Amino acid sequence: MKRDSAYITGIGQSEVGVRLTRSPMLLTVDAVKEALQNAGLALEQIDGVSTYPGRMSVFLGFSPIGPDDLIEAMGIRARWRSGAAEISSQLGAVVAAAQAVRTGMCRHVICFRTVYEAAALANPQEWPPLKRDTVDGGAQWTAPFFAYSAANWTAQYASRHVERYGLTREQLAQIALNDHANAARNPRALVRKPLTMDDYMASRMISTPLCLYDCDRFTDASTVLIVSAGDALDEAACAPVRIAAMAGTVERPSWDQTEFMACAPTGRDLWKSTDYKPGDVDTAQLYDGFSFQAILWLEGLGFCGTGEGGKFIEGGGRIAIDGELPLNTGGGQLGAGRLHGFGYAHEAVVQLRGAGGARQIPGDPRVAVCASGGGPLATALLLARD
Amino acid sequence: MTLQRPVPRLTEENRFFWTSGADGRLRFMRCNDCNTTLHPPQLVCRKCLSENVAPQPVAGTGEIYSFTVNHQKWNPALEVPYVIARVAIDGAPGVLLTTNIVGCPVDSVKIGDRVRVTFERQGDIYYPLFEKT
Numbered sequence: 001m002k003r004d005s006a007y008i009t010g011i012g013q014s015e016v017g018v019r020l021t022r023s024p025m026l027l028t029v030d031a032v033k034e035a036l037q038n039a040g041l042a043l044e045q046i047d048g049v050s051t052y053p054g055r056m057s058v059f060l061g062f063s064p065i066g067p068d069d070l071i072e073a074m075g076i077r078a079r080w081r082s083g084a085a086e087i088s089s090q091l092g093a094v095v096a097a098a099q100a101v102r103t104g105m106c107r108h109v110i111c112f113r114t115v116y117e118a119a120a121l122a123n124p125q126e127w128p129p130l131k132r133d134t135v136d137g138g139a140q141w142t143a144p145f146f147a148y149s150a151a152n153w154t155a156q157y158a159s160r161h162v163e164r165y166g167l168t169r170e171q172l173a174q175i176a177l178n179d180h181a182n183a184a185r186n187p188r189a190l191v192r193k194p195l196t197m198d199d200y201m202a203s204r205m206i207s208t209p210l211c212l213y214d215c216d217r218f219t220d221a222s223t224v225l226i227v228s229a230g231d232a233l234d235e236a237a238c239a240p241v242r243i244a245a246m247a248g249t250v251e252r253p254s255w256d257q258t259e260f261m262a263c264a265p266t267g268r269d270l271w272k273s274t275d276y277k278p279g280d281v282d283t284a285q286l287y288d289g290f291s292f293q294a295i296l297w298l299e300g301l302g303f304c305g306t307g308e309g310g311k312f313i314e315g316g317g318r319i320a321i322d323g324e325l326p327l328n329t330g331g332g333q334l335g336a337g338r339l340h341g342f343g344y345a346h347e348a349v350v351q352l353r354g355a356g357g358a359r360q361i362p363g364d365p366r367v368a369v370c371a372s373g374g375g376p377l378a379t380a381l382l383l384a385r386d
Numbered sequence: 387m388t389l390q391r392p393v394p395r396l397t398e399e400n401r402f403f404w405t406s407g408a409d410g411r412l413r414f415m416r417c418n419d420c421n422t423t424l425h426p427p428q429l430v431c432r433k434c435l436s437e438n439v440a441p442q443p444v445a446g447t448g449e450i451y452s453f454t455v456n457h458q459k460w461n462p463a464l465e466v467p468y469v470i471a472r473v474a475i476d477g478a479p480g481v482l483l484t485t486n487i488v489g490c491p492v493d494s495v496k497i498g499d500r501v502r503v504t505f506e507r508q509g510d511i512y513y514p515l516f517e518k519t
Binding site: 142 | 389390391392393394395397400425426451452453454455456457458460461464468470471472480481482483484485486497511513515
């Protein structure tokens with residue numbers, strides 16, 4: 001154990017579904033309770049709370065629970081808390097928690113991400129949708145052209161890849177096919193039915209070249225990770241996983257002024273603070289809210305060269321559970337549900353602990369990389385059992 | 387009836403951009419000291435931190451850097467499909483303007499196509515759209 005490192009000691013997840021009737025606060029409490037049990041910690045030992053992006057009143061289904069809501073609801077005595085949107089991305093909440101425990105501000109931090117977009121969409125009276133009649137900030141450069149969705153913004157990076165590097169639909173399909181195959185082995189996954197290449201090729205376009213199966217769908221769920229200080233591990237009863245490196249670099253905080261997404265500089269920078277190399281990684285859990293983002297993460301993290309992501313995943317064998325780099329083993333966001341970034345770290349811990357059941361990768365995995373975010377949002381974490 | 391587009395909230399930084407089409411010209415903020423084009427517009431140069439910045443007209447032509455054909459009705463009033471593109475603007479190095487390509491079949495659009503600005507006025511706003519040349 002490294003006393004000056006931060007560790008993930010517990011993981012938890014609520015029911016995952018679409019149009020759930022259980023309230024988002026109770027889903028969050030469910031996930032917290034499971035994570036506490038998983039870590040062997042009591043609620044009284046928690047002294048920090050971290051989330052992304054915090055409570056968002058303008059679009060409550062996207063993030064209905066902030067750190068203050070959870071602290072109040074569960075009676076947590078927090079010495080430190082954070083719920084910020086302008087950070088590296090979803091897993092930036094874990095980065096913040098790791099910094100907090102490493103500087104001694106607190107010892108055990110509940111990191112959570114609760115999403116309630118499907119339930120909110122079904123009940124607009126109680127959960128008002130995002131208003132877009134007037135826009136400012138970054139949204140003014142996309143929404144006035146009916147480029148409302150990150151699907152549209154991501155699709156333009158994908159089109160460029162198709163044009164410049166020859167990415168094919170058959171290659172792109174491997175992300176969705178792999179996600180569906182893995183989700184079928186994950187009892188908590190949102191989607192449990194298999195997907196064939198024929199299904200994929202026949203599906204309707206959302207925003208070319210992204211079709212229906214390239215896009216995640218609104219989900220109701222809460223995911224929790226407990227981050228603990230390296231000198232507080234004896235207070236827990238678990239197999240801790242060390243956060244061996246973290247990165248969250250952005251060169252332009254913009255969805256349209258860059259050639260590559262922020263995963264490129266973030267992936268490069270992840271390796272600057274560790275002796276581990278991409279070749280040491282036993283499994284990769286990479287953001288795929290839109291399938292193409294996972295391809296850019298593979299390139300950005302150096303698993304293959306720039307522009308080679310399509311060829312790297314061709315045929316799907318390399319990224320399958322028994323392949324040389326098992327990818328998104330829990331089903332990613334296309335299979336497990338739109339857990340919004342936190343699912344990747346959750347699954348990395350599952351695999352490193354050998355707790356994957358039917359989806360457990362073979363061998364004795366020691367090192368996993370997980371990453372969240374697309375466009376200007378990017379966080380990469382290297383997790384190790386060392 | 388043309389669908390109302392989302393309306394940018396006008397500020398000291400962006401007012402010139404969204405009203406620039408009144409005389410038919412597209413403008414971008416430019417640093418008068420180091421000539422960097424600043425988009426999104428800023429009141430200070432991101433290269434040299436000079437405050438000697440001002441909107442400058444460009445030719446209004448460019449090249450499609452990337453695009454997507456959107457098929458999804460994000461709201462019931464939307465007419466699909468339509469083309470969203472990032473246009474590399476002539477005379478504004480490094481700037482990629484998100485816009486719509488109009489006046490042509492959606493399946494005729496290609497990366498590298500040459501385009502020219504055309505403004506769609508709605509209220510006080512002149513939305514810069516592009517047509518193939």
